Amino acid sequence: MGIYDLQLPALDGAVLDLAQFSGRATLVVNVASRCGFTPQYEGLQRLHERFEPRGFSVLGVPCNQFGEQEPSGPEEIAAFCSETYAVSFPLTAKLDVNGPHRHPLYRELTSTPDAEGRSGDVQWNFEKFLVSPEGRVVGRFRPVTEPESPELLTAIEDALTASE
């Protein structure tokens, strides 16, 4: 089973079928509202707007496993993202990305190494995984990598160009 065969709970309680991302490059990011990296929402939203016409989407995955920095319920998370950062990309319900209750999506993602060859647990909030239009994980970027950093922009361009 590939990544785009999975279904996730959306933040609004609906089913989020990842098949809708098939044929698009997708940046999957575990997010939190009270983290030092939370301002990265701005760059993520700009990425989403810039590349969406070419077949790209950001997918946010709220997670409370890092410093309890995503403690709120879905309505509060949605309001925070909308009102503070004008987020328009989809968000899942809160999920575990590490540990015994790790969501199957993250079982796939975390088997991918970063640029230094390290796979395994998500390090902290705002770790980024780039999934190709074919559903392959083609890049992993740690939280300190800004959304609009040269390496991430290059990886997105490469993923989109390969499918155009």
Add this chain to the structure above:
Amino acid sequence: MTTKRAVDVMPGDCVRLASGREMNVTRIERDFLGLDNLICFVEDTQQCWFAHAVFVTDEVITVSQAAPLDT
């Protein structure tokens, strides 16, 4: 219950966070996120996975401490 500097916390210690949550530290990642003044406590068990980052100089409440190593 006592306090100690974060840098002195050891795997096996149980620490209490400001929220009241208690975590059993099973692993400690130093130089966390590339910062030499930041460390991350990780609780990684069959029941739970949780991480908490602190500055090395922070005071941390310890509910129980790891048994000392035999010498």
